[in-house]
Amino acid sequence: MTRRRPKVFKGIDASPGICVGLVHLIDRRKFQVPKYHVRDEQIEQEQQRFRTAVATSIVQLESIRDKMAGRKRQDPQAIIEAHLLMMRDEVLVAGTEKLIASQAINAEWALKNTVTKIRQVFDNLEDDYFRERRSDVEFVGQRILRNLMGHETEVRGPDHERAVVVAHDLSPIDTAGLSRQKITGFVTEVGGKTSHTAIIARSLELPAIVGVENILSQVGSGDRIIIDGYRGEVVLHPSERMVQQALVRSQGLRTRAAELISEKAKPAETRDGQRTRLLANMEMIEEIPTALRYGADGIGLFRTEFLFLDRRPPSEGYQRRCYQRILRQMKGRPVTIRTLDIGGDKRLPFLRSENEANPALGLRSIRLCLRVKPMFLAQLRALLRASVDGNLKILFPMISCVRELKEAKQMLAVAKSQLRAKGQRYSRKVKVGAMIEVPSAALMSDALAGQVDFFSIGTNDLIQYLLAVDRHNEQVAYLFNPLHVSVLRLLKQVVKNAHQAKIPVSICGEMAGNPLYLHIILGMGLDEISMNPVALPYARHMIRNSSLKDAKKLTRLISQINDSETIRRTVQEWMAERFPEFFTKDGRADILGGL
């Protein structure tokens, strides 16, 4: 037998955790729907066939729901209830029956047409949970179709323990149902952080990686697999050594994480009394409980893009309710919500955009918002209206010059006056900040500082633009270096300019959550650090076991070195010496992945 070589796949880290297991393959990609016309005398029989399939689907769903009753997690049950409601919906049932008769077509064909029609209605619904979850209607349609065609409706659970589900896509019910059968993790080919699998995996605290391209064509059931939900990495056919390393890393991380989480109430204060605010980066409201459990002092960056990825822009009312939920759940802790940062490679389905030669440098982010003013104003009004429910800070992304910042603030003033005209309340205490993520903004941060209440440094884009390294391009990833001399110089300058203007400055790019850079960040004097919630307990622990004086020594030391490689070695040795637990001997940060 030929030995299979380990193969590493990269995906999106949708839910943290590490597991080693055997693949349980599920491939339920869409099947061909038969389409044919029926004779008049067959119509009644066709309608009956459809009614039976719906009734069977309802019984199946009720039985799944009943089996789940009493479980602590409510999310899957709520989704099943929603699916049951759809199964009893007049438009779906009576609509399909009508179509069978009026078009003289078979039940499958009629159902397919009805589902398409309903989907369009869902797409146009405002302020509805279902509008976000419009794929639910697809899953409902698929279930009835499978029952019509005699296909298996439930995904088969694994017959082995510690199974890792690998699928093209999974419905929420698949995911929830499977999790009961000792599944230890999920990998899907499609999806992002907001896909059902991701949401439910996070709520079940099982590791998940989504968006792993083409894995299905290369795995078979029973293949050995490692998934690392911290690094967004899947290893197929791992060597024995890799398995042992993963198990050790997983066990160590879990035990240590639990210990560190238990210290969450202790302040992030250095031994010599310097306090730093530790904040969470997030994209979805569902992540808030985890952030709080991990000890977030607030939200340092809430990316609102995920509210906008639908076919239509979210309404002001819907946005207000989302922002309100965030602020209420954070109970007065500071919450920085960033205005829409989209465009370029992340296109909005409802905005026609030109094909740009350099999308990262194109009409995106604040530039796009200033162009599509009604959409921007609606977001600002929604934010302001929600502001009475908590401690809101508004953050403008991708600012590249003073004029842009002034224009954004002008829009905020317009939004306020519109609210006043309608007698709608907003908090007068809302602070306004600028992201420093374009080199021009960093270089002239002294001029920008006078315009805002705070800065937030986005190192992901700052490094991309400063070093001319596409942050999404694997081929040049080796050049993406937070320890590049120019990056360090620029960070230092931004902090100095912010402090001279007496405004606080935070850092929220991925660099902020990497423990290797913690002393640089402390030593440079950043006031707040915002990171992936799972990194928070580590940062708190390390800060409490550091001194500001010592960290400053490191920043002074590296400011005298002009070679990035030497800087890296120096920092690695420095951190490994102080925190041997978290770094390998050669100084690699061995927790939470890293850059």
Ligand code: PEP
């Ligand atoms: C950044 O650019 O560093 C940042 C935090 O924003 P995003 O990753 O969303 O571009």
Ligand code: MG
């Ligand atoms: Mg950015």
